[in-house]
Amino acid sequence: MTGEQWINFLRQYGPIPTKDNLYDENLRRRSRKTGIPQILFAHPYEERVKSCFSAEALPGSVILTGTAGDGKTFLCGRIWEHLNGDPAQWARQDTHLTLSIAMPGTANRPARALTLHVLRDLSAWVPLQGSEWPAEKLTLMMQLCQSFFDAQANDIFLVAANDGQLGETLRRLPSSSEIQKAKETVEELLVSNRERLDGVFLSLFNLSRGSSAQLFDLALDAFISHEGWQRCREGANAQNQLFGSECPIRRNVELLSEPLVRKRLRALLELCDQNDLHVPIRQLLILLTNAVLGHSSDQVKDRLMTAADVPRVIAAGERGLASLYSNVFGGNLPEGRRSNTAIFEYLERFQIGRETTNRIDNILIFGESHERLQEQFDALIKADSFYGADSTYVAARRAYIEGNDENNDASEEFLKLLVAQRQALFFKIPDREVEEVKLWNLTVFRFGGEYLDYVLEPLRSQKTVRRGLLGRIVKGINRIFTGMLISSENELYVASSASLSQSRVSRFLEERISVAAKHTGERVELLFNGRRPVLRVSMGSGRTADFLMTLTRYEYLSRVAEGAMPSSFSKECFEDVMTFKSQLMRELQGRDGQATRDGEVTFTTLEIDTTGVARERHIAVLL
DSSP: OOHHHHHHHHGGGSOOTTOGGGOHHHHHHHHHHHOOOOOOOOOTTHHHHHHTTSTTSOOOEEEEEESTTSSHHHHHHHHHHHTTOOHHHHHTTOSEEEEEEEEOOBTTBOOEEEEEEEESOHHHHSOOTTSOOOHHHHHHHHHHHHHTSOTTOSEEEEEEEETTHHHHHHHTSOOOHHHHHHHHHHHHHHHHTOSOOTTOOEEEEEGGGSOHHHHHHHHHHHHHTOHHHHHHHHHOOTTTOTTSTTOHHHHHHHHHHSHHHHHHHHHHHHHHHHTTOOOOHHHHHHHHHHHHHBOOOTTSGGGBOOTTHHHHHHHTTOGGGGOHHHHTTTTTSOHHHHHTSHHHHHHHTTOBTTBOOHHHHHHHHHGGGOTTTHHHHIIIIITOTTTSSOHHHHHHHHHHHHTOOTTSHHHHHHHHHHHHHHHHHHHHSOGGGHHHHTGGGGSSOTTHHHIIIIIIHHHHTTOOOOHHHHHHHHHHHHHHHHSSOOOOSSEEEEEEOSSOTTOSSOOEEEEEEESSOOTTSEEEEEEEOSSSEEEEEEESTTOEEEEEOOHHHHHHHHHHHTTOOHHHHOHHHHHHHHHHHHHHHHHHTTSOOSEEETTEEEEEEEEEOTTSOEEEEEEEEEO
C-alpha cells in the first residue's frame, strides 16, 4: 500500500455520487481486492451480541435493528467470524446463510446441536411489497416467530433489519396467533427500549439507541491511527507533494488530531443525540473523510481530493478551499449533495458560520488594526497560514471595508469568506476564552455549551444542577403557562383561563408548586433518565409529571425566560410545553382547586406588577 493508494481507497468512504459506502459488503470487497485494510473498530454492541451465543447463555434468536449505516451487517459478519463461520461463504453475498453450532452442556442443560440462520439484510431477503411469499421463505419466517417462545428450538436466528422493516415484514405474514404474539413482542421491546423480556427467547438490540458521541470517539481513533497515514508520511516527497508541508490533506489530518477540534466536534454530536438526531457509523466516516479530503473547487472530482490533485491545488493557491473547518459542515459540496447527506443536514441545523456576534465580526474584520482585538486576531487568524488570513481573505476584506464595489460582487465574496472564518473560530477559540467571546453565539443554540457542561454532565455524574439554571427553566415555563411576563423562579404557577387550559393568557391560578422540596412532597427538579435530562414536577401524594428536556426545549425555555415571545420563537416547543401543562392539570384534578365555604366559591387570579412579581387576588362567588 502506498500513500496514493490509501487516499484513493479512503475516498470510497466519502460523500461520492456512486455511494459505494452504502454497504459494508462493497467496502469489504474493495479492501480484499486492493489489500488495503478497512477502517475498523469494535462496535459498542459487539460484546453484548457475542454474549448471546456464549456457552452460558440460553440459546435464542437475536435481532439487530437501527437506521441505515448503524453497523448491523458488519456486526452479523463479526458474529459469523466469532462462531467460526466460513469466510468464503460470507463473501458470496447471500442474504440467508446457515451455520451449525454445537452448544456445550452445563450443569442444568444438556449439550445441543443448533442451526443458526443469519438474515444479514432482511429488506433484501423478503419478497417485494405486493408479491406472494415463496413457501420456503414463509416457512423460515414461521420458524423465526416460533423460536421466540420455544426454549428447545433447534433453529435460532440472527437478523439485521432497518427501523420499521421488521414490523412491516411481520405484518405481511399470514394471520395467526403465533405471528401476532411475535409482532406484539417485537413492538414491546422497541417501544420500551428493552433488550429482553422474561420468558421470551429473543434479544433485540436497537443500535440507534447508542451514543453518536461514543461512536465518534471510536471512529476518529480508528481513522487517525490507520496505517495508511503512515504510508503517506513515508512516501512524502517534493515531487508529488502528497503529505508534504504544504499539503492540505496532511494539515487536515493534523487538525483532526488536535484535542480542541475533537472536543468541539464531539460536542456537536453530543447535542445531536440530545435532539434525537442519531448519527450512524456510516455517516461518521463520511464526515471524517470529507473533513480531510474535501475541496470546494469544481476542478476536483466529486469535491474530494486524490493524491494527484494536491500539486495542482498548491500551485493554484487553493489550499484555503480545502479547509477542514468548512468541510466538516459539507461546505465543499454542492447544496443538493450536502442536504441529502444526513450528517451535514444535522450539523447545518446549528447554523455555525451564519450566526455571529459583534465581538466576533469585529475580530475578523477590524482585528488586525484594533488595539484591543489585535492579539486575538493574530492568535486565531493571522497565525493560521493554511486557513486564516491568506492573501484572498486580506484582499476581500480590504475591498469590503473600503466599499468601492458598486456591484456588491466583492462584498458577497467576502461575506462567504467570513462564514468560513466564523466556522473556523468555533474550533479555534480556546476554552479559557469561551465565556469572554461567547463561543456558542456562533450557533443557534446559545445555551448549548451550558447545557453540556452544567446540565448534562452533572446529571450524568449524579450531581445536582445549579439552582439558578433550574430557576431560569421554571421562569420560562411560568411565562408560557400564564402568558404573562412573570419573573418567579421559586414556584411553578399552573394557571388556566377557567375553561380552556390551552389559552395563550391564563389568569386563573390552579396551583403553585414549590421548586424547593416541601414536606408535602412538592418539588421541581432536573433528573437524568439514562439518556437525557428530565424536568420532574412532584405535586405530593405520589403525583408526578415529567418533561423531557431536549437541547431544543432547554434553549427555548431559556430564551423565553430572557424575554423571547413564547409562541413566535418556536411553535412546536410552545405546543410541547402546553401539552405538559395539560398533563399537570390532569394530575392536579385530584385536588380541590376551588375553596368552598358558606355557599361561596373562591377563585384565585394572577396579576403581574411592573417588576414581574405575581400578585394573587381572590374572587368569591355566591352559589
